[in-house]
Amino acid sequence: xxxxxxxxxxxxxxxxxxxTIIVMVSLKAEEIINKETDVRKESQVKVCILTADAxxxxxxxxxxxxxxxxxxxxxxxxxxxxxxxxxEVQMREIIDQAVQRGVKVIIGHGREYAxxxxxxxxxxxxxxxAHLNGExxxxxxxxxxxxxxxxxxxxxxxxAVSMKTKTNKIGLIxxxxxxxxxxxxxxxxxxxxxxxxxxxxxxxxxxxxxxxVQIAKEMIDGGVDVLYSRGNxxxxxxxNYALKQGVYVIGYMDNQSYIGEEVVLTSIVNDIPQVYEAxxxxxxxxxxxxxxxxxxxxxxxxxxxxxxxxxxxxxxxxRIQAEIDKLN
Numbered sequence: 001x002x003x004x005x006x007x008x009x010x011x012x013x014x015x016x017x018x019x020t021i022i023v024m025v026s027l028k029a030e031e032i033i034n035k036e037t038d039v040r041k042e043s044q045v046k047v048c049i050l051t052a053d054a055x056x057x058x059x060x061x062x063x064x065x066x067x068x069x070x071x072x073x074x075x076x077x078x079x080x081x082x083x084x085x086x087x088e089v090q091m092r093e094i095i096d097q098a099v100q101r102g103v104k105v106i107i108g109h110g111r112e113y114a115x116x117x118x119x120x121x122x123x124x125x126x127x128x129x130a131h132l133n134g135e136x137x138x139x140x141x142x143x144x145x146x147x148x149x150x151x152x153x154x155x156x157x158x159x160a161v162s163m164k165t166k167t168n169k170i171g172l173i174x175x176x177x178x179x180x181x182x183x184x185x186x187x188x189x190x191x192x193x194x195x196x197x198x199x200x201x202x203x204x205x206x207x208x209x210x211x212x213v214q215i216a217k218e219m220i221d222g223g224v225d226v227l228y229s230r231g232n233x234x235x236x237x238x239x240n241y242a243l244k245q246g247v248y249v250i251g252y253m254d255n256q257s258y259i260g261e262e263v264v265l266t267s268i269v270n271d272i273p274q275v276y277e278a279x280x281x282x283x284x285x286x287x288x289x290x291x292x293x294x295x296x297x298x299x300x301x302x303x304x305x306x307x308x309x310x311x312x313x314x315x316x317x318x319r320i321q322a323e324i325d326k327l328n
Contacts, residue, residue, distance in 0.1 A: 047071065047079040048098040050091060051109035055083050059233055060206065064109040067276030075280045088116050095120045099127055105283055107131065107276065117141050128289050130279045139291040144275050146302040151184035153268055153303040156323045157250055158188025160265050160308065162196070163316050164248050165226045171199040171219035173238060175206045175231035185228060199224055209237030216241050239264065255306035267306035274302045298327050
C-alpha cells in the first residue's frame, strides 16, 4: 500500500514537472514568435496610399484597396489607405503625418496628385512619391502611366464593336471629358468602322447613374445600337438599361458580363493593382524608382480585353485575337 501511494506521488510529481516544462516552452516559443514579428514589422517598408473617393464596390477607390492588398501580399510592406481626401490642404496634412510616422512610399491614386506630390517631394527627399498617370518632375516622384496600353486595347474593342453594330451608330459615355487622354476607341472606329457615326457625351460625375442612363436613352433613341460606358460606378445602371433595350454594351474596369451576358460584347479590364505591383517592384529593385514618367507596357497587363460574349462566331474571335497577338 505504501509503495502504491509513493508511486502515485511520483507520477503526480512527474505530471506537474512535465506540465511546467510544456508551459515554459510554450511561453518561450511565444516570446520568440513575438520578437520575430516585431523584427519583421520593423523591417517592413511603410506605404501610404491616398485616394479621393470612398472605398465602395465597383468604385475607382476600391481598386486602390485591392492594390494595397496585392502589395502587402507580395512585398515586405506595411500599407495603409487614406480615402475621401477632398482638398490639397487635407492631402498635405496627411502627407506630413505619414512622413512623421516613418512612411517611405506615398502613392496617389490618380493624376490629381501630380502637382501636390511634386511640392511634397521637394520637402521630403528621402521619401518616394508615386501617382497614377499625369506628370512628375522630381527625382523622388514618379508618375506611372499606362496610356499606350489602354489605347491599343480600346482600339481592339472598337474592332469588336464594328462586327456587331447594324446601324453604324456607336456611343461613348464618359464620366468626365477624357477623349484626349483615352483616344484608342475613336482611333479604332476610324480604322475598323470608318463609315460609323460616333456619339460622345459626358456625365460630369463618376456616380450619377440617373444622368448616365438618360444619356444612354438619348443615344439609343437616336439610333445608337452599341454603347461603351466608361464610368466604373454608373456602368451597372447603363448596362441594365441597355439590357432592357436589347442594345449591345462594352463594359469597363472589370469583366461586366455578369450583369448581362447577352448584351455585353466584352469589357475593358483595368487591372490597377498591377500598377501598384510595378511601383513596388521598382522600389525594391537595385535601381529604385526612376523619377519622372514611367511608361508601363503590355507586359504589366494593366489593360486587357475580357473574354468575348456568346454573340461572336469562332471566326470573329480569331480575327480579334489576331489583333491582340500583335501587341505581344
